[in-house]
Amino acid sequence: MRNRILGSLLLVCLSVLSVSASDQSILLTFIPNVQFSPFYVGIDGGYFEEAGFNVTLEHLQEPDVLDLVAVGQANFGIVSGEQVILARAQGRDVVYVFEWFQRYPVGLAYSSALDLSDLSDLSGLKVGIPGRFGASYSGLTTLLHSAGLTEDDIEVVEIGFNAPEVFCLGEIDAAIVYVNNEPLQIRERAQAGDCGAVADVDVVSVASQVDLVSNGMIVSRDLLADEPGAARRMAGALGAALREAIDNPAGAYLTSLNHVDDLPQSADFVAELQAASERQRAFLAANPDRAAIARSRQDLAEALAAQFEAALLTQFNVLLNTIELWEADRLGYSDLASWEAMRETLDLMGYLDGDLGDLADAFTNEFLAGNDG
Amino acid sequence: MKLSLENLAVAFSDPQGGLLPALGPVSLAVGEDEFVCLIGPSGCGKTTLIRVLAGLQAPTSGIALCDGVPIARPMRGFAIMFQEANLMPWRTVLDNIALPLEVAGVPAANRYKTVRALLPLLQLENFDQAYPAELSGGMAQRVALGRVMVQEPQVWLLDEPFGALDALTREKLSLELLQLRSRTTQIIIMVTHNISEAVLLADRVIVLSPRPGRLVADVRVDLPRPRFPEMIYERDFLRLAKRIRASIDEISG
Amino acid sequence: MQESSRTATAKIEKRSLSARGNTLRRLSPLATVLLLLLIWLWISDREIISPILVPPPADVAAAFADALADGSLAAHSFTTLGEMFYGLLLGVGIGLAIGYAIAKAPVLEHVLSPIIVAFQSTPIVAYAPLLIIWFGTGPASKVVTTAVIVFFPTLVNTIAGVRAVSPNLLDVMRSLDAGRWQIFRLLELPAASPVLLAGLKTSSTLAVIGAVVGEFVNPQRGLGYLVTSARNRYDTPLVYVSVLTMTAIALSLYSLVALVEWRCLSWRRRSLN
Numbered sequence A: 001m002r003n004r005i006l007g008s009l010l011l012v013c014l015s016v017l018s019v020s021a022s023d024q025s026i027l028l029t030f031i032p033n034v035q036f037s038p039f040y041v042g043i044d045g046g047y048f049e050e051a052g053f054n055v056t057l058e059h060l061q062e063p064d065v066l067d068l069v070a071v072g073q074a075n076f077g078i079v080s081g082e083q084v085i086l087a088r089a090q091g092r093d094v095v096y097v098f099e100w101f102q103r104y105p106v107g108l109a110y111s112s113a114l115d116l117s118d119l120s121d122l123s124g125l126k127v128g129i130p131g132r133f134g135a136s137y138s139g140l141t142t143l144l145h146s147a148g149l150t151e152d153d154i155e156v157v158e159i160g161f162n163a164p165e166v167f168c169l170g171e172i173d174a175a176i177v178y179v180n181n182e183p184l185q186i187r188e189r190a191q192a193g194d195c196g197a198v199a200d201v202d203v204v205s206v207a208s209q210v211d212l213v214s215n216g217m218i219v220s221r222d223l224l225a226d227e228p229g230a231a232r233r234m235a236g237a238l239g240a241a242l243r244e245a246i247d248n249p250a251g252a253y254l255t256s257l258n259h260v261d262d263l264p265q266s267a268d269f270v271a272e273l274q275a276a277s278e279r280q281r282a283f284l285a286a287n288p289d290r291a292a293i294a295r296s297r298q299d300l301a302e303a304l305a306a307q308f309e310a311a312l313l314t315q316f317n318v319l320l321n322t323i324e325l326w327e328a329d330r331l332g333y334s335d336l337a338s339w340e341a342m343r344e345t346l347d348l349m350g351y352l353d354g355d356l357g358d359l360a361d362a363f364t365n366e367f368l369a370g371n372d373g
Numbered sequence B: 001m002k003l004s005l006e007n008l009a010v011a012f013s014d015p016q017g018g019l020l021p022a023l024g025p026v027s028l029a030v031g032e033d034e035f036v037c038l039i040g041p042s043g044c045g046k047t048t049l050i051r052v053l054a055g056l057q058a059p060t061s062g063i064a065l066c067d068g069v070p071i072a073r074p075m076r077g078f079a080i081m082f083q084e085a086n087l088m089p090w091r092t093v094l095d096n097i098a099l100p101l102e103v104a105g106v107p108a109a110n111r112y113k114t115v116r117a118l119l120p121l122l123q124l125e126n127f128d129q130a131y132p133a134e135l136s137g138g139m140a141q142r143v144a145l146g147r148v149m150v151q152e153p154q155v156w157l158l159d160e161p162f163g164a165l166d167a168l169t170r171e172k173l174s175l176e177l178l179q180l181r182s183r184t185t186q187i188i189i190m191v192t193h194n195i196s197e198a199v200l201l202a203d204r205v206i207v208l209s210p211r212p213g214r215l216v217a218d219v220r221v222d223l224p225r226p227r228f229p230e231m232i233y234e235r236d237f238l239r240l241a242k243r244i245r246a247s248i249d250e251i252s253g
Numbered sequence C: 001m002q003e004s005s006r007t008a009t010a011k012i013e014k015r016s017l018s019a020r021g022n023t024l025r026r027l028s029p030l031a032t033v034l035l036l037l038l039i040w041l042w043i044s045d046r047e048i049i050s051p052i053l054v055p056p057p058a059d060v061a062a063a064f065a066d067a068l069a070d071g072s073l074a075a076h077s078f079t080t081l082g083e084m085f086y087g088l089l090l091g092v093g094i095g096l097a098i099g100y101a102i103a104k105a106p107v108l109e110h111v112l113s114p115i116i117v118a119f120q121s122t123p124i125v126a127y128a129p130l131l132i133i134w135f136g137t138g139p140a141s142k143v144v145t146t147a148v149i150v151f152f153p154t155l156v157n158t159i160a161g162v163r164a165v166s167p168n169l170l171d172v173m174r175s176l177d178a179g180r181w182q183i184f185r186l187l188e189l190p191a192a193s194p195v196l197l198a199g200l201k202t203s204s205t206l207a208v209i210g211a212v213v214g215e216f217v218n219p220q221r222g223l224g225y226l227v228t229s230a231r232n233r234y235d236t237p238l239v240y241v242s243v244l245t246m247t248a249i250a251l252s253l254y255s256l257v258a259l260v261e262w263r264c265l266s267w268r269r270r271s272l273n
Helices: A002-017 A034-044 A062-070 A081-089 A134-146 A163-168 A182-191 A221-226 A228-247 A249-257 A267-285 A290-307 A310-326 A336-349 B046-054 B093-103 B108-122 B137-149 B167-183 B195-201 B229-233 B235-252 C002-045 C057-069 C072-104 C107-121 C124-135 C139-163 C167-175 C180-217 C223-232 C236-264 C266-272
Strands: A023-028 A054-059 A076-080 A094-099 A106-111 A126-129 A155-158 A174-178 A201-205 A215-220 B003-013 B019-030 B035-039 B061-066 B078-081 B155-159 B187-192 B204-208 B215-220
Touching (some): A034 A054, A034 A249, A034 A310, A062 A081, A062 C223, A081 A215, A094 A221, A094 A228, A106 A134, A106 A182, A134 A174, A163 A182, A182 A201, A182 A310, A215 A228, A221 A228, A228 A249, A249 A290, A249 A310, A290 A310, B003 B046, B019 B046, B019 B061, B019 B204, B019 B215, B035 B195, B078 C167, B093 B108, B093 B137, B108 B137, B167 B195, B187 B195, B195 B229, B215 B235, B229 B235, C002 C057, C057 C072, C057 C236, C072 C180, C107 C139, C139 C180, C167 C180, C223 C236
Parallel strands (some): A023 A054, A023 A076, A126 A174, B035 B187, B155 B187
Antiparallel strands (some): A076 A215, A094 A215, A106 A174, A106 A201, B003 B061, B204 B215
């Protein structure tokens, strides 16, 4: 009897901690950054509110995001697809409902002087990597495998998240990088003559070789059972916000200024972005096609580059590069092949030892806009 | 061995940066085999004088000499006993008495042999492995006395060695010192507050004035040796004690 | 004298009487551990908290057996222990040296205290990444984080211990014309040893924190790496195994110092009884 009273007390405590219907946390990784601009647009643009959610964003370590969603302490989290596979193999029944990054963000950066058009020429080279963990390591494993190589054919150097520094010191021949970010930094240094003998960098992305499932939104199986409508409304809101960020990067950057402390800005730059954002709204009102919108982004990048110094534009360019990883006709959609490819990579890395079950249970596209029926 | 003080004075600096005279100037000569008691009101610089002789305190002016050599640091052949036993709580009785020998570099076996030979004389035979905290105050002072004796000093500097003890223990230890004295022929300079104790033990009693201490009387004690406690009731003893009391009263009044 | 020997006998009797109480006292931590284990069993048995967060003891035991069998637990523990050992050597050594210097020359305290206080009041996790950059991704940087974290308690205790040395005993040593080294060896070291050993007890548990913080910031090897890697593979039982191993190491080291303390300070026990 006493046991039962204690038990229900604990349960009460836990349920107080868990979230109520309209206040929702979305658990993210990393720190506030312009790459999370779709979520900022979702909040400031009212997309989440319209869907019935009062959203707060929290940044945690990836495994913590996953476990908190798995035990129901939070309903929504953003993790990479590989984490979903690893966690499901260890009994966490989370489901991936929206693929945010359509292209895997990792790639290999190397000096343009080097000819790596055939990836097997990597053999014998020194490759820098943050460490043998996470998306970087999965990306390297996949790249090597697609080139018919293994880790033993190259020299792996663990360098932490210091690729631009170490690369420009000439200590490595190539570096595993996030394709939307570090190549920009290296290129800036190279153009300033600040990168040793390197004049420019080329990048071969993992996505160009294999379609690996990437970052997306997860929910718990319990939420799907109890409140499938919540998952649908959240996926819809995220899809709409993501579309707005893709279509109007100037507006997304301005919104991000409200959420990210150290984004580069100046009065002129903000005024120019506001004007660009207004123009883009008018342009979008005419329902242009995707190719035209992509061109509009390029035009904006060129116009800004002519007006402002590079340092001011770094994070805006990161946003533009990242948009290329998000962009797709059907936002949120992931297919079984990309999940299979990721599982194969994890297998190669020796990371899969639990019982994964059916990979098709790991994700669903049924809550995406257009799947209303 | 001869000691002499020539216009010796010590002053300490006060917090305001001035100088506070503590002792002297004092001039005094102590010959071979003399047992000298220093007596005087509290704070008259008796302890300071002992510390100068021990080489622990440098004089501000004047000089202290031992056989014509200035005392600037602890001298070989000098041993000091403080008001408190000052034993090391982590050392046994045996090791506390052996400390001076250890510092002098005497091998362990030899120093323990020397100390064990002393224990009966100190009446500490059964306490060689005891720690200081397990000893009574009188026993602790005996250990401190042993630490002086083991050095076989030619000059004993005793700074009110029984001052912290109760009256009975104090008397008992003075008598023991008296017995030891009958067997030794070294210089002993002892600070005391107790006139009877001074007269009973010393060859000379030096009376010092209040701060800064100056020599006001130098009384020779011509009582025969060996001496016994009963002597304190004798006429000669009382005469000397009265004379010393008178010089003390003179300077205090 | 008779009176004195009587008090000595009384003290001996009192000592043997308290022996039984000591045995009871020594068993009570064991009872606490057992109680915690029971609560753990009950929580996981009823699934009051999800097994994802609190795995059943049996799973943890199995993970422990696995990690023991394939040698990985021993290898990572050994790495961490090595970092702790050299970190303690470095941190305690420098702490003793600087602490002694400050105790003897108070002017040094004014010169050094801003640096030392700044170092101490800044959380190690905040500048551990810098240490990794300065000292590399190898074990050296973990040795340094350990050294930094154990340095301060050693320093403070050394200063307190050496300053607390009785000036009267210093007079005794000086009157014997003892040299600096003799004063250190025969007086200051034994006089300060109770405080120094108390500091070493604190340092020994902090050493685990230092090494593991280093391994967290730059996971390569060691128990901190094992936690990170198990966490990244969602292997909660192995996380528990790693954490419990750290606890065991910290407790063992603490007990080891306590044992040294017990043997070195027998005089103190006898004096206090």
